[in-house]
Amino acid sequence: MYCVYCNCLLTNDNTKSVEHIIPESLGNKEYILARGLICDKCNNYFAREIEKPFLEKDIIKLLRGYEILPNKRNKFQNVSIMICGENTLLEYDKKSNAFYLGLTSNGIQKFINHPPKxxxxxxxxxxxxxxxxSVSRFLCKVFTEYFLNILNRKYKRKGCILRAINNDKQLRDIFDFVRFGSQKQFYEYEVLQDHNWLPFQRDSIIAKxxxxxxxxxxxxxxxxxxxVEFRLFFKIENNPNPANT
Ligand SMILES: [Zn+2]
Structure with a gap:
């Protein structure tokens, strides 16, 4: 079996790491890629070049703070809030399960003189x-790995998975875009926001x-x-599981 992204030969030595289809830092524990489908080098590359740029976007950091999600090192994202006209950090402490307000001395002075309503x-x-x-490439990464898990369930022999991908030009192009990028274009997608959502009020399912x-x-x-809802558009021939939501 060869790595479906870079085509290197897969062995026990280069398939040791666990690949999360959606990063752990986004609260995902459910969607994990089956072992032995991609190599560690590709796995590391995705973490560094695709997931990191996405996770470090200001809006994603803000939402990670609002969702009170720890990163891989179990550190929580501070949340900026406006208090007395100043940008102030709200820090979450896991031990006491409480938020601490990081007011500057200037902020404290303002707070005392003019208590905020x-x-x-x-x-x-x-x-x-x-x-x-970078968002498009991140979505394509999540898509290709999710799709790989479906192919893995469908085909008993791993060699068939690679053949199924290579025989479909559109699929092959998306896998190549994820692994090697593209100078010219990215895959179109839509982003929508749930307007009823309030910070710090999450239901139990974070990612779907x-x-x-x-x-x-x-x-x-x-x-x-x-x-946030992302919709990545493209036509999939023989979509293996279109009803699966
Ligand atoms: Zn690889």
């Missing part, structure tokens, strides 16, 4: 997630992925995370 959380603005090369069939011709890959 209200405190504002920062507005959620998803504009920077639109029309972005699957295929959605909109009508006879158009189906898309859905990634729902926190209050």
């Amino acid at each position: 209200s405190v504002f959380t920062l507005k959620i603005d998803i504009t920077t997630l639109k029309q972005s090369y 992925i699957g295929f959605i069939q909109r009508d006879a011709d158009v189906s898309y890959f859905l990634l729902k995370w926190s209050c």
Whole structure:
């Protein structure tokens, strides 16, 4: 069996790491790629070049803070809030399960002199997630790995998985885009925001992925995370599981 992204020969030595289809830092424990389908080098590359740029976007960091999600090193993202007209950090402490307000001395002075009537959380603005090369590549990474798991369940022999991908030019192009990038273009997607969502009020499911069939011709890959919904559009020939949401 060869790595479906870089075509290197897979052995016990180069398939040791666990690949999360959606990063752990986004709260995912459910979607994990089956072992032995991709090599460690590709896995590391995805973490460094695709997941990190996505996780470090300001809006994603803000939402990670609002969702109180730890990163891999079990550190929580501080949340900026507006208090007395100043940007102030709200720090979460796991041990005491409480938030601490990191007021500056200037802020404390203002706080004492003019006690605030209200405190504002920062507005959620998803504009920077639109029309972005790095977001598109991140979505394609999640899609290809999710798809790989489906192929893995469908075919008993691993060699058939690679053949199925290589025989479909569109699929092969997406896998190549994920692994090698592209100078010219990225795959189109949509971003929507759940307007009813409030910070620090999460239901138990944080991330959800699957295929959605909109009508006879158009189906898309859905990634729902926190209050954001991404829809990656393309036509999949012989979509293996279009009803699976
Ligand atoms: Zn590889």
